[in-house]
Structure formats: structure tokens, C-alpha cells
Amino acid sequence: LLTVKALNRIRAADAIVHDALISAPIRALFPPDAVVIDAGKRGGSGTSASQDEINTILVSLARDGLKVVRLKGGDPLVFGRGSEEALALAAEGIAWELIPGISSANGAAATALVPLTHRAVSRSCTYVEGHERALHRLDWQALVALGGTWVFFMGKAAARDIARSLLLHGADPALPMAVIENASLATQTVRARTLGDVAAHGYVPQTDGPGLVIVGPTVALFHELHTLVEELNPHEHPVSDLSGLGA
Amino acid sequence: LLTVKALNRIRAADAIVHDALISAPIRALFPPDAVVIDAGKRGGSGTSASQDEINTILVSLARDGLKVVRLKGGDPLVFGRGSEEALALAAEGIAWELIPGISSANGAAATALVPLTHRAVSRSCTYVEGHERALHRLDWQALVALGGTWVFFMGKAAARDIARSLLLHGADPALPMAVIENASLATQTVRARTLGDVAAHGYVPQTDGPGLVIVGPTVALFHELHTLVEELNPHEHPVSDLSGLGA
Secondary structure, three states: OOEHHHHHHHHOOOEEEEOOOOOHHHHOOOOOOOEEEEOOOOOOOOOOOOHHHHHHHHHHHHHOOOOEEEEOOOOOOOOOOHHHHHHHHHHOOOOOOOOOOOOHHHHHHHHHOOOOOEOOOEOEEEEEEOOHHHHHHOOHHHHHHHOOEEEEEOOHHHHHHHHHHHHHOOOOOOOEEEEEEOOOOOOOEEEEEEHHHHHHHOOOOOOOOOEEEEEOOHHHHHHHHHHHHHHHOOOOOOOOEEEEOOO | OOEHHHHHHHHOOOEEEEOOOOOHHHHOOOOOOOEEEEOOOOOOOOOOOOHHHHHHHHHHHHHOOOOEEEEOOOOOOOOOOHHHHHHHHHHOOOOOOOOOOOOHHHHHHHHHOOOOOEOOOEOEEEEEEOOHHHHHHOOHHHHHHHOOEEEEEOOHHHHHHHHHHHHHOOOOOOOEEEEEEOOOOOOOEEEEEEHHHHHHHOOOOOOOOOEEEEEOOHHHHHHHHHHHHHHHOOOOOOOEEEEEOOO
16 A cells, blocks of 8 residues: 555665554565665664654765665654654755655545545544543544544544543444544454443453444445445455344 | 555455546556456446445446455545445345455645644544535534644635634634545645634645645644654655745
8 A cells, every 4th residue: 555656765765764554565576775764663672763763864864875765654744743853854954855744534534444434424533642641632522523534543542532532422322333443454354333332331452452442323334335246255354243233 | 655455355345436636547457357446437428426326336346246445535434435435335145245446535735745643733623524514514613622633524615604604613713724636646736824824815726636724733833744744854844835824
């Protein structure tokens, strides 16, 4: 799902600074003589580099005269901190360009068959961060009143809290929630449950990978799309489980 | 900004049904012997084909045993009717796959330098349709209460109504609005104004092309990013005009 433009930049790069989420097939495209830095690992410590450390690395490589590609999973301007890095580079007088990517919401929607909008079903789509700290700051009442499709980035761990907060602010317990893990990878899993079910019983992670939570009426279309696709090609999406929608 | 996966499918296609928004450089990638149908033009009438007509064309081509690519600008599952077409095909027993694309919001954000989220500035992003009919159905109070970044797809023509409705429901008149026309094309224009200014004086279209409206505090970052980029490379973004933000 890399864009042609991003691929061309990778092929011409002297140095590539990438996230932990970059998959092996994409790493295989890196030029053999490029400096490759995994920002998901810091020195020998195994922890991720901080944003300040990444900014320093990018500035330092560019100052050495290298053409640097900063490669992120998803889109750099949707919870990707692309604008923070761009500002840090610009403040140092270093030229850059931003290349958009397939946001994990769009990628997950297409590979898991969960439309983000669908005429007469959902007419808006809201992206929020799905980790605990961000959820505490969210205006749940406004979100529920707005309706449409709600996408919680990295919301897997807080799936039960998300369901409970939505119900507390008036969402329909029958509204479906999909949790998509390892979106668009071979290890992708999709689970669809009602909000009431997740609030009562929680969500059991299927993998160690990242997980996106999508809530809204279009998730029920996923059920319809999925059943049709399974009939046409039973081996295409083997790990999806829709039993939680009771259909 | 085509993905590598989409490019591979285009190269292997027997037939391509595309929208009016597909640019000439992408059309140049079509296989020379492929059947090409422009769904933006119907027969000799010059009007767009209806969704039913497109569904019929897709089913008919697939029944003829052709490998068909349905090519859309943006992402098929964000106001793209991809799920409608997928359901129509599945109902006829025709197998398909969905390949995500760069949504026009993500494409416009990166090429116009308007982040959709930015830490401590905007923590959510809501996509809504920006045409008159959709705007009448929108819960403006909830949208304003939710805050974050608001993206109105195809909102150019209604920019003044959007600004007025937002102000009427309590949005800050100093909040910036960006209108991005022909996003990511050579003819791209970006104009940033405050909501108060657009509500009072309207928005003057710069081109005949489609226009996306982005409202929220990150648009002010655009100003900062843009000024820095102009200093570094004065010819990169010649048609942007930021004077409306008074900075």
C-alpha cells in the first residue's frame, strides 16, 4: 500500500529512519547502501526513541548532506507527528516535503471491509486517539450526538472503556464495534461485537499487534460484505469472526 | 500518489472504469489494449453516469470475463461509494477486492501543509460532506462541541454557509479555515482565512476544480510550515495566500 511517490523517494534515499510498524516486504525495498535507522529501537535498550531524539537524528543526517526518508506507517498528518518533525526540520533550515500515506483507518477499512462512510448509513467519520489519556479528554457527549462512524486509533487495549463511555453518553448498545488487529498484514484479525457485549465482557486481544477500533452502523455492512465475500472466496479472510453481531 | 498495489492492478486490467477526477498522468498508465470507460461522462450527454449505471457497467464487464479495475480519486470508503459498488457486485456473485487510496483529505493535508492532527493543538479529525444537502442534516452543535479539525469534502461552494453555521453554533470567529482547490495537482491553490472573514465576505473560487474545506487550529500551523518552506524554497508553493490570517 506504499504510494509510487514514496517508493521513488525510498529508492533514491541515502538514509531511512523508520518506525517499528514498517513491514519486512517494505524494508526489502530499501537501497542496500542506505543508512537505516529503526526509530522503534533505541540503542541497546529496546525502547522506542523519543520524538526529540528522532528530530535530532533527522537534523543530523540531513546536515551530513544525506537525502533522508522518514518512513512512517499510516499517514504522517493523522496522529503521525509528521507536522512536529517538519517544524523541527524547518526551524533548522532543512528543506523537506510531505508525502501522504494510506492512514491506518483507510487501510483497515478496506482490508477488513468496514466502510468509513456509506450513503444513508453513516455520513461522517471522526478519528480520535484510542489510548487511555486521550479518552479522558474526549467530549463523549458531543461524539455520540454527532453520530456517524467513530475510529479510535490504537484503541484495542481500551476497547471495553470505549464501549462503556459510549453507552454512558447515550449510544445504542446494539451499535456494532469492530476491532481490527494488524490491519492489512497477513496476520490481520477482525472481530465485530455489539457495544453492549464489549462493555459487559470486554475484548480479548487476538495478537500482540496494534489494533484499531471502529464503531458505527457501517460495521454491520461489514457483516454483509464479508458474508458475500466468504461465499465467493472462502479462503480470503480466514480469521474474521462476526458471531458477536448475532446475525 | 497511486499505491503500488493499485498500479499493479491497473497494469493487469482488461477494463478500467474511472472517475472524472483521474488525472492525465494516471490515465497514461492504463494498458493500451484495455477497455477504458470514463464514468464522468455518459454517452454523448456530457453528464456523469448514475451510481446504478456504473454498477450495471461493472457487472456487465465482469460477466464478459474481463478483469475490471474501478478507479476512483481518493479513498473508496470515504464518501467514495466503494461499499455500494462492492455490495452490488457481491449480490451478482462477482468477486472483488477493495484497495484503499489516499483520501482527498490526507492528500490535501500533505500537499497544502495542513496537518489533520497535531499534538496539543488538535486531537481529533471529523470528515463530513460539504454540499448543501448534507450540511442541512449536520448536528453543528455537536461538531463545534467536539472541536478538533473539521474537513468538509467538496465544501468549496458552501464555504460561506459553513463558516456562518459554525459561528452560529459557537465556533471562535478567529478560527482559521483553509480552502484547498485541485489538491495535489499542479493547479493546486490554498487560501486561509478566519471563519469571521469568510462568513462576512464569502470565499472567491480560484479555479473550476473541486475544493476541500479544512477548519481548525492546525490550519494556523500551515501558516508556520508554509512560511518556513517558502523561505527554504520560494518556488515550491507559488499560489498559496495566507494574508487572510493577518500574520
